[in-house]
Amino acid sequence: MASKSGRAVAELETEKSENGRELMLGLYQMLVKCRMCDEKARILFRQGKYAGNFYSGVGQEAAEVGAAYSLREDDWIAPSHRDWTANIIKGAPLKLCFAQLFGKATSPDRGKSTPAHMGYPPIHTITPASSIAGQLAVGTGVAFGLKRLGRDTVVVSFFGDGATSLGGFHEALNFAGVHRLPIIYVCQNNLWAESVPLRLQTALTDLSDRAKAYGFPGVSVDGNDVMAVYDAATKAIARARSGEGPTFIECKTYRWYGHSEIDPAKYRTKEEVEAWKKRDPLVLFEKVLRDKKFLTDELKDKIAKGITQEINEAVEFAEQSPYPDASELKDHIWAQE
Amino acid sequence: MARTLTMIEAITEAMAQEMERDERVFVMGEDIGLSGGVFKATAGLYDKFGEERVLDTPLAEGNIIASAVGASMVGLRPIAEIQFADFITPAMESIVQQASKIRYRSAGGYGCSLTVRICCGGGTGGGLYHSQENAAWFVHEPGLKVVMPSTPYDAKGLLLAAIRDPNPVLYFEHKKLYRTAKGDVPEGDYTVPIGKAETRRQGRDMTVVTYGYMTPLCLEAAEQMSKSGVEAEVIDLRTLSPLDRDTVLESVRRTNKCLIVHEDKRTLGIGGEISAIIAEEAFEDLDGPIVRITGPDVPAIPFAPPLEHAWMVNTEKIVAGMQKLAAY
Ligand SMILES: Cc1ncc(C[n+]2csc(CCOP(=O)(O)OP(=O)(O)O)c2C)c(N)n1
Ligand SMILES: [Mg+2]
Numbered sequence: 001m002a003s004k005s006g007r008a009v010a011e012l013e014t015e016k017s018e019n020g021r022e023l024m025l026g027l028y029q030m031l032v033k034c035r036m037c038d039e040k041a042r043i044l045f046r047q048g049k050y051a052g053n054f055y056s057g058v059g060q061e062a063a064e065v066g067a068a069y070s071l072r073e074d075d076w077i078a079p080s081h082r083d084w085t086a087n088i089i090k091g092a093p094l095k096l097c098f099a100q101l102f103g104k105a106t107s108p109d110r111g112k113s114t115p116a117h118m119g120y121p122p123i124h125t126i127t128p129a130s131s132i133a134g135q136l137a138v139g140t141g142v143a144f145g146l147k148r149l150g151r152d153t154v155v156v157s158f159f160g161d162g163a164t165s166l167g168g169f170h171e172a173l174n175f176a177g178v179h180r181l182p183i184i185y186v187c188q189n190n191l192w193a194e195s196v197p198l199r200l201q202t203a204l205t206d207l208s209d210r211a212k213a214y215g216f217p218g219v220s221v222d223g224n225d226v227m228a229v230y231d232a233a234t235k236a237i238a239r240a241r242s243g244e245g246p247t248f249i250e251c252k253t254y255r256w257y258g259h260s261e262i263d264p265a266k267y268r269t270k271e272e273v274e275a276w277k278k279r280d281p282l283v284l285f286e287k288v289l290r291d292k293k294f295l296t297d298e299l300k301d302k303i304a305k306g307i308t309q310e311i312n313e314a315v316e317f318a319e320q321s322p323y324p325d326a327s328e329l330k331d332h333i334w335a336q337e
Numbered sequence: 338m339a340r341t342l343t344m345i346e347a348i349t350e351a352m353a354q355e356m357e358r359d360e361r362v363f364v365m366g367e368d369i370g371l372s373g374g375v376f377k378a379t380a381g382l383y384d385k386f387g388e389e390r391v392l393d394t395p396l397a398e399g400n401i402i403a404s405a406v407g408a409s410m411v412g413l414r415p416i417a418e419i420q421f422a423d424f425i426t427p428a429m430e431s432i433v434q435q436a437s438k439i440r441y442r443s444a445g446g447y448g449c450s451l452t453v454r455i456c457c458g459g460g461t462g463g464g465l466y467h468s469q470e471n472a473a474w475f476v477h478e479p480g481l482k483v484v485m486p487s488t489p490y491d492a493k494g495l496l497l498a499a500i501r502d503p504n505p506v507l508y509f510e511h512k513k514l515y516r517t518a519k520g521d522v523p524e525g526d527y528t529v530p531i532g533k534a535e536t537r538r539q540g541r542d543m544t545v546v547t548y549g550y551m552t553p554l555c556l557e558a559a560e561q562m563s564k565s566g567v568e569a570e571v572i573d574l575r576t577l578s579p580l581d582r583d584t585v586l587e588s589v590r591r592t593n594k595c596l597i598v599h600e601d602k603r604t605l606g607i608g609g610e611i612s613a614i615i616a617e618e619a620f621e622d623l624d625g626p627i628v629r630i631t632g633p634d635v636p637a638i639p640f641a642p643p644l645e646h647a648w649m650v651n652t653e654k655i656v657a658g659m660q661k662l663a664a665y
Contacts, residue, residue, distance in 0.1 A: 110444040121446030126410075129434045129442065137400060138435050141407015148363070148389075148413060168430060171400035178395060332445040333479050335503035 066229025162193025
């Protein structure tokens with residue numbers, strides 16, 4: 001895939017770095033964790049364990065993990081509907097993530113927000129509204145506030161290709177450009193906005209071209225190559241942290257399943273889906289790790305087993321957690337004074 | 338020490354004093370810095386506090402509010418200005434989906450201490466898009482406080498209360514009152530409680546519930562009625578959300594009649610809600626129908642003087658409403 005970051009030729013800095021092995025295994029582990037948690041979330045929905053809906057990010061893990069993996073504890077993420085796993089990457093306990101799906105009283109928002117729309121204030125992930133591009137505007141506001149406070153913390157904002165059509169997207173990026181805000185706009189271009197294909201969303205080929213209009217750099221990367229995303233993100237994060245301003249990163253990727261769990265996605269061809277599944281970000285990265293002899297069958301099994309156990313415990317916790325009491329309906333409308 | 342100030346002077350003073358007192362407070366909006374605001378509400382602030390704290394924003398109401406919401410989430414206290422209530426529509430997403438719901442949807446994990454100053458109201462020849470009030474839209478949104486002062490004293494005290502409030506507060510300013518409302522304003526620090534109405538005139542014969550620019554008109558109408566022996570009690574709501582139901586109900590139970598006066602459109606306006614509250618809570622105390630004198634159900638205030646005049650509530654129309662009610 002053509003890449004403006006020069007991925008095709010340049011040796012990645014990630015691979016060169018001294019702790020390359022540790023870092024790459026960490027990325028791998030996180031990819032597997034996001035995949036397994038997401039697949040579990042889908043199964044639980046199909047089993048009728050929770051109502052509402054879920055927006056699977058399977059197929060897009062490299063974009064999510066690559067962009068958020070190197071964030072500091074005090075950095076922020078403004079996630080959208082397909083970024084439930086952003087909480088996992090940022091360090092939210094799995095128990096809370098699954099309690100979120102179930103709408104239980106033990107979830108960070110005590111069952112108020114919908115399953116996939118998760119935030120966790122202690123780790124600075126912003127509970128998103130469902131209105132597309134809304135979280136992007138508020139995340140920009142947080143970056144604005146952080147800059148005013150003189151902090152060197154940054155915000156990663158996740159959104160899809162469809163979100164780039166909204167007025168709020170333009171307003172936010174324009175403002176971020178004017179004030180060189182410490183924010184990284186990570187667009188997961190999965191070619192579809194629900195059932196609307198990219199060609200009816202925009203006349204652009206590379207969504208990163210949009211950044212030109214706002215006066216900051218934009219790059220398009222292979223969103224299924226976790227190291228390509230990671231490299232672009234670490235550069236953008238360093239840039240934001242040092243006060244140089246925002247970066248737009250387009251991750252070209254694909255969602256394997258329907259827009260949500262109730263969408264059979266009949267608008268896409270089998271060929272298109274199969275072609276992308278052949279470029280599974282986990283399989284691609286596994287090959288890199290095996291070539292480097294970083295990953296063995298044994299280690300792979302061990303990682304999967306550890307995550308399975310963690311997921312099982314989390315699901316059990318979620319299932320056993322109580323629902324919020326009806327008396328909580330009117331809690332948290334107003335600040336406690 | 339109190340001096341006589343206009344309402345706009347009281348508003349400017351409140352912002353200046355609070356910015357002096359609290360470093361977290363800053364002002365943002367269109368044309369508020371270099372020019373000091375279309376109505377000069379922020380006059381002098383730019384020179385005093387600099388661009389850092391008096392920020393001219395891009396022309397994008399949605400982003401003015403969204404960025405203020407985000408800034409408040411990290412502990413700042415933004416005062417955002419919407420130049421005209423007519424142009425609050427691009428900020429609907431930011432106000433009703435973000436500001437009013439961020440606390441609820443995070444179960445208190447994130448707060449939003451935000452003041453939005455909104456210039457509103459007709460009667461100045463502003464035409465369709467420089468005259469709307471639009472406050473009622475936001476009264477429908479729990480999680481938002483909505484206030485509108487009618488005197489310079491309240492303007493300062495309510496604005497200071499709004500900035501210090503940990504919730505998002507929409508602070509509506511009627512442009513016709515900016516320089517016509519004059520009154521004593523203490524130099525020092527004080528707040529007017531949000532959620533408390535003020536009885537501006539005592540009277541035994543009927544309760545008049547109103548707010549904002551309609552308040553002085555109702556007081557004038559009440560004086561006229563007094564000449565024919567009808568004493569109206571005039572309640573200035575000051576806060577539209579949360580409504581001070583107790584003050585309204587206590588008064589209606591005494592006077593047994595209620596007239597509601599507002600400038601904004603009639604259907605599903607504040608008057609409709611107050612009528613419902615009275616019907617639910619004080620039905621048996623009523624000696625006559627609830628009467629509403631309001632703006633008409635017309636899209637917006639048209640420009641031509643006779644058309645604007647026909648829209649606007651004035652003293653004559655209020656007196657007519659009072660006479661109708663007095664007959665019961
Ligand atoms: C303002 C708004 N309009 C419509 C919707 C319904 N909706 C939810 S997701 C979505 C598509 C989003 O596409 P994209 O931004 O590409 O993200 P993706 O779902 O592909 O991750 C739509 C139309 C919404 N949530 N908000
Ligand atoms: Mg998409």
